[in-house]
Amino acid sequence: QVQLQQSGPGLVKPSQTLSLTCAISGDGVSSNSAAWNWIRQSPSRGLEWLGRTYQRSKWYNDYALSVKSRITINPDTSKNQFSLQLNSVTPEDTAVYYCARDIGRGLDVWGQGTTVTVSS
Amino acid sequence: DIQMTQSPSSLSASVGDRVTITCRASQSISSYLNWYQQEPGKAPKLLIYAASGLQSGVPSRFSGSGSGTDFTLTISSLQPEDFATYYCQQSYSTPTITFGQGTRLEIK
Numbered sequence: 001q002v003q004l005q006q007s008g009p010g011l012v013k014p015s016q017t018l019s020l021t022c023a024i025s026g027d028g029v030s031s032n033s034a035a036w037n038w039i040r041q042s043p044s045r046g047l048e049w050l051g052r053t054y055q056r057s058k059w060y061n062d063y064a065l066s067v068k069s070r071i072t073i074n075p076d077t078s079k080n081q082f083s084l085q086l087n088s089v090t091p092e093d094t095a096v097y098y099c100a101r102d103i104g105r106g107l108d109v110w111g112q113g114t115t116v117t118v119s120s
Numbered sequence: 121d122i123q124m125t126q127s128p129s130s131l132s133a134s135v136g137d138r139v140t141i142t143c144r145a146s147q148s149i150s151s152y153l154n155w156y157q158q159e160p161g162k163a164p165k166l167l168i169y170a171a172s173g174l175q176s177g178v179p180s181r182f183s184g185s186g187s188g189t190d191f192t193l194t195i196s197s198l199q200p201e202d203f204a205t206y207y208c209q210q211s212y213s214t215p216t217i218t219f220g221q222g223t224r225l226e227i228k
Contacts, residue, residue, distance in 0.1 A: 105175075106166045113163050
């Protein structure tokens with residue numbers, strides 16, 4: 001059974017960097033059939049896809065245009081996990097952040113969610 | 121981006137009712153449409169993939185249909201645990217997937 005376990009701080013100051021990690025069990029971050037996604041949810045923006053990382057013959061990353069200048073998603077094969085970094089955060093980045101797996105038939109496994117508040 | 125519009129935004133129904141939720145895409149997305157259920161304080165749960173495929177472990181009272189721009193999620197006989205918020209999501213423009221705004225299903 002595949003599970004995703006999220007970790008990271010729930011409070012980030014404006015202009016600083018939001019960092020979250022998603023640990024994978026039951027599958028591999030290097031899987032050739034999965035993509036590993038970050039999605040956030042807020043009352044104002046609803047469910048918003050942020051980006052993903054995946055490996056085929058090499059590693060690939062895709063990012064939403066809305067955050068492309070501020071986001072980095074990195075795999076960590078040694079720990080079988082992947083991370084999200086979002087720079088220069090503002091209160092508009094306050095949301096519940098989720099990691100999720102995509103094997104080409106929808107987002108079938110989700111992390112538990114992390115509520116992140118951007119406030120001084 | 122492809123816009124996904126759900127209707128209604130909220131719905132009141134009773135246990136045992138048959139319920140249909142509609143999702144419309146701003147352009148044709150073939151059958152690249154998924155449905156999720158979200159309970160308060162929890163992550164979304166995949167119900168239906170590729171418009172009509174039933175995700176493993178999901179009860180058969182859930183079904184999906186449609187193609188192109190118009191899709192429906194049907195719950196044939198509502199159970200108490202079905203009262204939640206439902207979202208559609210298009211994967212036609214992967215990686216830039218987009219979600220509907222949600223339909224809140226409440227007990228009448």
